[in-house]
Amino acid sequence: MSETVAGARRAVLVPLALAQFLCSFAGSTMNVMINDISVDLKTTVQGVQLAITLFLLVMAALMIPGGKLTDLFGRKKCFTAGLLLYGLGAVLAAFAPGLVVLVLGYSIMQGVGTALLIPPVYILTTLLFQDLLSRARAFGAIMAMGGIGAAAGPLIGGLITAAISWRAAFAFQALLVVVIVLLGRRITDPLPADRGRSFDGVGAALSAIGLVLLVTGILAADNDVWLMLGLLAAGFLVLAGFFGWVRARERGGGQPLVSLAVFRRRVANLGLVTQNLQWLVLMGTSFVVATYLQVVRGYNAIQTGVIFSAATAGLLVSSFSAERLAKRHAQRSLVMTGFALTAAGIGLLLGLSGISKNPWVSAPGLLLTGLGIGLMLTPSVNVVQSAFGEDQQGEISGVSRSVSNLGSSLGTAIAGTILVSGLTTHAYAAAMATLAVAALGGLAVAAFLPRGKATREAG
Structure with a gap:
């Protein structure tokens, strides 16, 4: 590859990686601002948890439709439109007078913007970096920035909140959007938009409603068990209806929101499960530890953020080693080792917190958790994306990001609901x-991945 081509690819990769950082940052930085936001907006910890979970849920529910829209309107246009909507949502959240406006700007507008801009990030990367090692390097940079955004969000958010205000953290996001838009001017779409494609509105609505009902049911667990069961049952029924609709539309010769063929590849399905569990553990840990340190232990935003620098350091070390590790080890080995380290890190968090009230006892566990998560983010994405050809990248990118963001929302909803039900050490x-347990489940699933290098399945 010539230096000119390599330089052009790096120039494109920078805004794509920054976009992933931005969206991951938005999901975790709120965790250290819980006390400040709840006091300023006169709401509760549960109210802030709701806003965070809704943001992650909107991303998960709309990521598949977002991936399909990239084929219809083009990847560059969707990327830019998503950034602009995200930026407007950040500005609205920065001036929010109450929880409702915060939810509108942060949870809804930024969530929808993310669902538009993230699928193009992964599609463009897959199309521009076609051999395994260069793609591993590119995905390594993107996933590293995503992981760093999630892990460093508490530190950066804590610094901004302590120095200025929690509102300034949203202003920071709006400024970063401007930077990404300017850097993204050099991005060119390698494939033309296909305006002849139809958009499956019914499928999009059914998938979104089903996911919303499932996560809302989990959030209702600490208030009403029967409501929880009713919402969960309704969610599963709607999702069953979605798959029935897709099957009928395919048989009728139509274009469904997502082809059932996407879910018929065993290795890709295993990779999707590991992605879901990685983000469930990462975002669940971030929310639970940050909330516990602030609400139960009484630490402020900057103290909580500094403690999370251990997780950021772990992610930095392992994520930026993605290319070198991909050359030496099978992706199955990397994912399994990542889950094992993550489970060990959580074990340390639990064990050491019981012997000392010093907040720094959380650092070793967070460091190990960060190392584990960073180690497996890239190989899991490679496993999934590499299983499909160029013509299916829009579809699988939407599914992949939806599954990952569903994991994030489930982590915040499940672990967060358990914590806020009592807000005690127990x-x-x-x-x-x-x-x-989720991390150990991921380890078990990863054991079924192929032992060799990633290959494309027939299907």
């Missing part, structure tokens, strides 16, 4: 134990 232990 509730913290129960929430973290739940996340440890």
Whole structure:
């Protein structure tokens, strides 16, 4: 590859990686602002948890439709439109007088903007970096920035909140949007938009409603068990209706929101499950530890953020080693090792928190968790994306990001609901134990991945 081509690819990769950082940052930085926001907006910890979970849920519910829209309107246009909507939502959240406006700007507008801009990030990367090692390097940079955004969000958000205000953290996001838009001017779409494609509105509505009902049911667990069961049952019924609709539309010769063929590839499905569990554990741990340190232990935003620098350091070390590790180890080995380290990190968090009230006892566990998550983010994405050809990248990118963001929202909803139901040391232990079980589940699933290098399945 010539230096000119390599330089052009790096120039494109920078705004794509920054976009992933921005969206991951938005999901975790709120965790250290819980006390400040709840006092300023006269709401509760549960209210802020709702806003965070809704943001992650909107991303998950709309990511598949967002991936399909990239084929219809083009990847560059969707990327730019998503950034602009995200930026407007950040400005609205920065001036929010109450929880409702915060939810509108942060949870809805920024969530929808993310669903528009993230699928193009992964599609463009897959199309521009076609061999395994260069793609591993590119995805390594993107996933590293995503992981760093999630892990460093508490630190950066804590610094901004302590120095200025929680509102300034949203202003920071709006400024970053401007930078990404300017850097993204050099991005060119390698494939033309296909305006002849139809958009499956019914499928989009059914998938979104089903996911919303499921996560809302989990959030209702600490208020009304029967409401929880009713919402969960309704969610599963709607999702069953979605798959029935897709099957009928395919048989009728139409274009469904997502082809059922996407879910018929065993290795890709295993990769999707590992992605879901990685983000469930990462975002669940971030919310639970940050909330516990602030609400139960009484630490402020900057103190909580500094403690999370251990997780950021772990992610930095392992994520930026993605290319070198991909050359030496099978992706199955990397994912399994990542889950094992993550489970061990959560075990340390639980064990050490019981012997000392010093907040720094959380650092070793967070460091190990960060190392584990960073180690497996890239190989899991490679497993999924590499299983499909160029013509299906829009579809699988939407599915992949939807599954990952669903994991994020489930982590915040499940572990967060366990914690806020009591806001005690016992509730913290129960929430973290739940996340440890999820990490061990991911380890078990990863054991079924192929032992060799990633290959494209026939299908």
